[in-house]
Amino acid sequence: MKQSQLELSAGAFVLLGIVAIVWFAIQAGARIPIGGSSYALNARFSNVGGLKAGSQVFLSGVPVGRVAKIDLDPQFTATVHMMLNQDVHVPSDTIASIRTSGLIGDKFVALSPGADPQNLAPGSTITDTESAVDLESLISRFAFGSVSSSPSPAVTK
Amino acid sequence: MLRLLQMVGRRSLVTVAGLGEFADFVSRALVAAPTARQLGKGFARAINEQGVRCLVVITIVALFAGLVLGLQGYYVLARFGSAGLLGTFVSLTLTRELAPVLASLMIVGQAGSAIAAEIGVNRNSEQIDALTTMGINPLAYLITPRLLAAVFVFPILTTAFAFVGIVGGYLSGSVLLGLDAGVYWSAARSSVDFGDIRECLLKALVFGLLTIAICCHSGFNTHRQIGASGSRAVGISTTRAVVLSSIATLASDYLITSFLV
């Protein structure tokens, strides 16, 4: 009958629609490792300059996790809490640095692994860090010619 | 001068009374939901009326909106040498702003006007009075299923709009203008985060309830139109429904955006 047709198309519409919404949400949330096992790692920075919860963490250019949250402790240093994929282990002398994709792009955390045979345990804190580069101070330093005299690690690229 | 003040006062009183009456109308329709019989039947019909019938027009509008966004965005971004951000630009613009607003405006044009006209005719030919005399709550029978359908239809069609729009941006940005497809898609995918989707769906939900309620209310009160009756009153209440719904969409969009961001 006509009524059952009506109900059929309505049911199909709602079902497909909800599937689409969920898929859409998962696509967007794909950067958050949902369900996938991960472990916590912290890093202390003097300046996180625009990094925010949800920013990505890269190791050799490969995304391996994301920033869970950022705290400010009483010493005015920022502690970045990261969640890393379970199967990625980094040596204990790893350096964490905050980089920018492109000139004005998103901030992300780049991990540069060291050579120590011991790996960082879950929940431990990286203290060997490079803070975000302040573009304006960089430009001003460049303008006043002081770049070459005090090479900053961040300028090497 | 005194008369001007008096007029302002009267107008504002009428406006406030109208808003109160509207809120009363909506709340009574929602309260009637548990008592409504055969709600599924009316709900299925309303889903078809608002959702299925609008799918085609939503797809077409979304495709062109995406195509234009891709073109314009590409030229502007290329000027700054960051055409790679096109995916970000298109997907964020669509999810946060264009998809909810344009989808809402299109559904109002297609389904909202039909709802207002249909309920207006129901009112005109005493069908609403007939419901009352049969002991059927007209709000529960005519309004409640439509409001419930709006809760589902608007978020769904908004999602469809956003998706088709992003594909449209890909077509003009990548296929037409030669931006690398991988760059476009990865930027589009990684830039939209959970908060953006929440904003998008929240807007869709608010627009849906607001606009469909306005259209229902306008049609339901066709007989209270001042200075017009009969078929002309149906025409006026249809126009009114579309105009007020469009204004409500854009005004509430501004409010939601300014409070949320």
Place this chain on the structure above:
Amino acid sequence: MIDSKLSPILTVKELQKQFGGHVVLSDVNLIVQRGSIVSVLGRSGTGKSVFLKCLAGLLEPDGGEIRFDSGGTNTSRLRCSYLFQANALFDSLTAFENVALPLEQTTRFGTSEIERAVAAALRTLGLEKFAEYYPAQLSGGMQKRLALARALVTRPALVLFDEPTAGLDPPARHSVFSMIIRYKEEYDFTALVVTHDVSEALIFSDRVALLEKGRIYFEGNPADFAASDDSVVRSFGDNAITDSASRDW
């Protein structure tokens, strides 16, 4: 049976209704006995429809009392149907769906029970072949019968008829009234008919009431009405016949 026939099903006391200072009903008193056909006559614009709408609950009276009496021990709300002048059928529903609507929405009947009741009502009114037709595809007389089927399917105790003969030619008018009488026996309801069709009303009604200047001016048997010496009643009776004929263009 005799006892229940003598008990009033509807009592109206001092009913008042005005619209923005314009008094339509000033003091209406009427008692309708169970199982009877009562016609309320009156010139157009005397508030007959307003009176009926107050009874049906579509208009809120400004004063007075309307009391329905279900008769038995059952004190639940009286089942009362209203037959609109323009039928007020749902034009987007088929004939079957129109009749099924009150059952679906107000009773706990299952689908098969509803189907049976609707089919029976349509058959009684000779519409069984038109179940899948839309109201717009039916003739005026069939629409009227469909509206009656919808009104009767809930087995009401009282049916309010608002100008059932408006817009019909004389033979059709006659058949509408004989229809009321026929189905009254079958469905056992009380009929309150508002009409300006004096000649038909006098033939078919048990009681006749004349609404004039916001009150019931005359109430009695059709024979008394026809024989009345009162000038208002007389002038109304004489004029209305020609009036109603010329009105129904």
